[in-house]
Amino acid sequence: MNEPRLVMGIDPGLTRCGIGVIAVSPGARVRLVHVAVIGTPVSAPIGDRLVDLERQLMALMQAYPPQHVAVERVFSQHNTASVIDTAQAAGVATLVAARQGIPVSLRTPTEAKAAVTGSGRANKAQVTAMVMRILAVTETIRPADAADALALAITEAWRGDAQRRLVSASRGGR
Template identity: 60%
Template sequence: MRVMGVDPGLTRCGVGVVEGVPGKRLHLVHVSVVRTAPDDDIALRLLGIETGIEALVDELRPDAVAVERVFSQHNVRTVMGTAQAAGVAILVAARRGLPVTLHTPSEAKAAVTGNGRADKAQVTRMVTRLLSLDAPPKPADAADALALAICHVWRGGAQQRLAHAQRSRIEEAARAERERLAARADATPTRGGTSE
């Protein structure tokens, strides 16, 4: 199974893809960070995140997407941006008929370190070790994205069977959305006249 983990953020959105099955060694497929400029308009930033994630999904073709579940933080502005970026990742996956699962930060930490309260350094060390990487993935958003992907692969079992069962529903909704957009494009009149 190939899983894309997304650690959402407006300035840095971590994306990590791993391949494997529960109980077997995992392999790194890709890790990167989609970046946007903090002084850009929010619409441009979300569009940039969408474009970056879309390109990676189309290139890497994951079987499932794991996104960090946004939790309440003290800074409402930060949580809003994180939630918006998470929504973009979920939408990109849904349009392609991919099952999406949300994992909390503590679930991902517990999956890779055995401790749901592990700090970022511990998570990065364990991700580096579990994937047999020569160097730790940087920045931390990249390591967190890989931890989400690892968490999703390892949770396996019933959760993956449920995702498989829901996949046909998601694929049908994605197909209907593509048809709706195509019909809308066909119905839009062409601007300007025709030259004779």
């Protein structure tokens, strides 16, 4: 029962997709397990890119089997040329996890920034610095997609647990 559980955060993208895996043990600090930025060739047809991303995500979920996955929520107000690509990458990440029965939470960037820094308006450097401090790593985590993925995983570990405890308490469980 005291085995650490793995939580994976995913900052979705077809060109750059941040992946962060942390270990969560009751009563202990969260710990860095793996961090990576994967991607697919910009020049490849969209179908090939989605298949490639799916394959890489499946390999990572096999290597570091998460008990929970947190994917950054994509908003249509992000009216950039890449929002469709980002939404599709987030969809593939959600699909791959759900197909294996792994619960998926969608978390907003504001929520992740607030969870790790205390402010939903923190900048990228502040998020990276706090992620490093929380995970007690000294080597700078780069690029921002990698730090963002870890921030999502940390948010899930902290908020998800708190939310589950509240649900449990309100149902009279412990």
